[in-house]
Amino acid sequence: MAVSFLKHVALEVPQDRMSEAQSFYTDFGLEISSSDSVLSFRCVGREYECLHIIPGNAKRLHHIAMGTSEEGLKEICENIQQCGGTIMSPLEGYSDDGVWLSDPHGAIFHVVVVAREAELPEEPEFKINSPGNYNRVNEGALPPKSTIPALNPRRLGHVMMFTPDLDQTIAFLEQGLGMRLSDRSQSAVAFLHCQGGSDHHVIALAQSDGIGFHHASFQMGTPDEVGLAGARMQEKWGSEGWGFGRHAIGSNFFHYVRDPWNSYLEYYCDIDYIADSDNWTATNWPLEDSLHTWGPNPPADFTKNYEASEA
Numbered sequence: 001m002a003v004s005f006l007k008h009v010a011l012e013v014p015q016d017r018m019s020e021a022q023s024f025y026t027d028f029g030l031e032i033s034s035s036d037s038v039l040s041f042r043c044v045g046r047e048y049e050c051l052h053i054i055p056g057n058a059k060r061l062h063h064i065a066m067g068t069s070e071e072g073l074k075e076i077c078e079n080i081q082q083c084g085g086t087i088m089s090p091l092e093g094y095s096d097d098g099v100w101l102s103d104p105h106g107a108i109f110h111v112v113v114v115a116r117e118a119e120l121p122e123e124p125e126f127k128i129n130s131p132g133n134y135n136r137v138n139e140g141a142l143p144p145k146s147t148i149p150a151l152n153p154r155r156l157g158h159v160m161m162f163t164p165d166l167d168q169t170i171a172f173l174e175q176g177l178g179m180r181l182s183d184r185s186q187s188a189v190a191f192l193h194c195q196g197g198s199d200h201h202v203i204a205l206a207q208s209d210g211i212g213f214h215h216a217s218f219q220m221g222t223p224d225e226v227g228l229a230g231a232r233m234q235e236k237w238g239s240e241g242w243g244f245g246r247h248a249i250g251s252n253f254f255h256y257v258r259d260p261w262n263s264y265l266e267y268y269c270d271i272d273y274i275a276d277s278d279n280w281t282a283t284n285w286p287l288e289d290s291l292h293t294w295g296p297n298p299p300a301d302f303t304k305n306y307e308a309s310e311a
């Protein structure tokens, strides 16, 4: 079945801005799990690290780590070269567990044999009153804002990366890593899920001049948490994000926070879930639906690949 989940994403950032990185990702709601030369973060209460920040020259996508089974790893190693992938040596500082791969354009994946992380604990249902349905009675929706504590993402949901060839990278992810196309929008963006039950997208792709990191997205409990956490980050860090809104493709509520390197972290909730790939039909959405159904317009440079332009 090939890859079954997204384990972490690793970014290189300017080495003289590591303390800024530490503050930013901590404010976002992640906790530090180790801080030697590499800053490693996890979502509170989770077993696996979700983000590695590595000192380097400029921000760039370092690698994406995904989990699989012994059988999945064998399949990946057998199939990878037929779809333009290359098996490579481990990156400096990382183990030789599993297999290190380069996609046809040099984006690096580390696929490891590791158990899928435990399901999130069940939380209180989000209740909403709608015509004919009084699901929340005799109680308000929210306490005073000042009493709402810091909000922590529950888990890493997906990563969007830039690619210079959307179709070739879709083929690499489908034929090499065993993912499935969920939906796409023309030649602009594509969204892929893992077989065996996963969010609508685990890896998303945006067409660009080169490879690069666009955003990593973290699950929150409710639309209120998405909106409030996004607003708090915007207030504290001041940079132009995007939200609150709702995507058409994948259906998730979103709020994007611009990181110090002109890429993004996304808070999301209520994304489509694909339990069985054979019962999901991929749609090629019109370009006008590729960004969102409602919400403010994104920043003018939302889809600019700063890694390609600065390379």
Ligand SMILES: [Fe+2]
Pocket (backbone or CB within 6 Å): 158, 160, 204, 215, 217, 266
């Ligand atoms: Fe996203």
